[in-house]
Amino acid sequence: MSEVPVQHTQWNALDFPDAAKVLLEDSQTRKNVQHATNVIQGKRNKVVAELPDWEDLREAGARVKAHTLRHLDYYLTKFEENCVRAGGHVHWASDAAEANRIILGLLRRHEAREVIKIKTMTSEEIGLNATLEANGIRPIETDLAELIIQLGKDRPSHFVVPALHKNRQQVREIFQREMHLPELGDKPEDLATAARTYLREKYLRIKVAISGGNFLLADTGGMCIVESEGNGRMCLTLPDVLISIVGIEKVIPSFRDLDIFLQTLPRSATGERMNPYNSTWTGVHPGDGPKEFHVVLLDNGRSPILADKEARQTLQCIRCAACLNVCPVYHQTGGHAYESVYAGPIGAILTPQLHSMEEGRSLPYASSLCGACYEVCPVKINIPEVLIHLRGKVVREDQATLAGKFSLWNIGMQAAAFLFKDAGRLSMAEHMGLVGQKALVSKNGFIEWMPGMLSGWTQTRDLKAMPAQSFRDWWAKEKAPHAKSADDGGVR
C-alpha cells in the first residue's frame, strides 16, 4: 500500500500535576464538570440500587471478560470467521498508523470526500480525524457532544458525555458561529433541534460511515452498539459502507452475554435502566443497512498488557465512565488534565500501559487511592491495585536509569528506606530532625516552608512540626522500663 501521511494525536505535552494546575484555575469548567458528574452519579446510584442482583451481575461480567482475555486469540479468530461468513470484512491493525492506513485505503477506494462518524474513543486514540483532514476527507461527528467538540475545536473530556465541560451558553455560542444561526436560543431543545437539522441532511447524503463498537460477538460474528440519540443508528443503517474500528479487547464470547452488559453498562454510564437504542447486526443483510461492512481490529499497545497478570484486568473495561464520575480527582480537574484520550481513573491506568509506560508516567499518581472507582466499576476492575502496581513499575524503571539513580527523589527514598530499616538509625535521625527543624517551625507549631525539593510539599500544605519527644523515647521511658533498649529491636 502506498505511503500516506498519518497524523498522531500528541497530548502528552504536560505532566498531570502541571496540567491540573492550569485547569484548577478554570472555575467555569470545574463548575460544569461537577454539576454533570453529580447528576449522573445520583441517577446511577438510584438505578443500581433497584437491582438486587447487582453484585452478581458485576461478578459475572468480570468473569466473562477475564475469561475472554485469557483466550483472546481464540475469540478473535472465532469472531473473524463468523463475521466473514456473514459477509463482513475483518482487518487487523498493530498500531495507530496501520489502522489509519487501512481506513484511508477503504475511503479512497470509495472516493469518499466526507464521512459521518459515531462517537468513538478508538478513533480519537488513533488520531483518525486529523489523518482524514490531512488527506482531504472531511469527518463529520454526529453525536451531539462530539459535534460540539468538533465545531468548537475542543477535546473530549469524558468518554460518555464528552462535552460535559461546556454549559449551554457556551454550546449556543459555538452553534451560532459554526452553523450560522445568529437567532439561536439557548434552551437545550433549541440546541438539539439545531443539531438535528444540521445533521439530517448529512445522514441522507453521505455514503460512508465510521464507528467504534461496544461489543464484538464471537459466536455470531456480530457487533453491538449502544447509544442514545439515534445518530448511531443513522450511521449504521443509512450509508452504503460502514467501517468500524474496535479495540481487540471488545470481543465477548456470545450474543447471550449481552444480557449482563446491557444491564450494567447503561446503568453505570448514564444512570438509565436502558439507553434509548442498542443495535446488533451480523455482517451484511440484504435490504437492511450497508452493503459493505468492515471491522478494523485494533491492537495499538493492548496485547502486551495481557502479559502483565496484575494489570491485565485493565482490558476488561467497558468504557462506562462510572469511575470518572465518582473520582474526587476527576471532579476537581475534569478530563483535560489527564492529557490523554482516556481520562479519569481508567485513563490513569490504561494510558501509560498503552504507551508501554513511556508516556503518561505521572498518571498512576493522579489518584487519591480512595477506592471509589473500584466500588462502582461494573466489571470489577481493581483500579487502585493496578495504580499501585504501575507506580511500582514507574519507580523501578526510573531507578534503572542513570539519571534516575542519582535523582533527588531516588536518593531521598533510598535514604528513607535505609533509616526506616533500623531502629537505631531512625532514632538518631529523629534527634537530628528535632535540631534541624528549629529554624523552620513557625509560632503556631507548623512548618509552612521547607527548602529545596521539599518546598513542593509545603506550597499547598502545612506540616506539623516534630514533637519534642518521639513516641519511641516516650515508650522506652514510661511504659517499658524493663524492656531492653530500643536499639536492639525490643520495641517496634
Add this chain to the structure above:
Amino acid sequence: MADSDLQRSTVLASIRMSLGQAQASDAIDAEYAAISRSYKLTGELSVYALLDLFEDRLLEYGAGVYRASAAEIGATIGSILRRRGKSGLAMPAGVPMEWMAEGFTFVDATGFDAYELDKTEGILSSCTVAIAETGSLVLQNVAGQGARVLSLVPDYHLCVVFADQVVETVPEAFERLENTSTLPTTFISGPSATADIEMTRIKGVHGPRFLDVLIVV
C-alpha cells in the same frame, strides 16, 4: 504474504506471546460454560403486575401507552392516529390487515429510501419481544418489523406489543432472541434522547421524537 495477512499474523502473534500456551478449544468452551451466572434470570411478576411495570417504564420515557383487546386493535390504532392528528402511516410488509384502521392510509414502505421515509407521517410496526423492567421494545428484521431504518427515520413510531411478548428481565429477552441472534436487531427504550447538554434529558435528537405503544391483552 499480502499486507493484510502479515498484519493479522503480527497481531495474533503478539497476543499469543503475551498469553503463553493456548488451551484446546473444547477446554476453553468448558471453562466458559462453567462461569457462574447467579444474577436474576427469570422474573417473578404476575401478568398484570408485569404489564403495569412495562407501562410505567414507558410512561417515564414520555411514550404514549394504550391497551386494547385483540379484536379492538384496528379501532384503537384509529383513535391513536386521530389523537396524533395523522392521516395514515407507513409500515413494513407483513402488518396484518386488521390493524389498518378505516379512514386512514397505510403504505407499504419496504424498499423506501431515507428521503421517502423522512416524508412519511410515521411508522406502524410490531415487535419480537419487550422488556418490562427497562421499558424496551426489541425489533428484528422479520415480517411486521422490517429493516432497521423504518423505525428510525420517521418522526413517529407506533408499536403493537402482545402481552405474551412482554418479559420481565433482560436475560429472559435474550433467551427468546437466541435463535434469531444474527438478524439485524434494535432495542428501543423510549423516544430518541440525549443528556449531552447540562445533563438535561432532551427528547428526539435524531431518531423518532414520538413513540406510542399499544399493548394487546
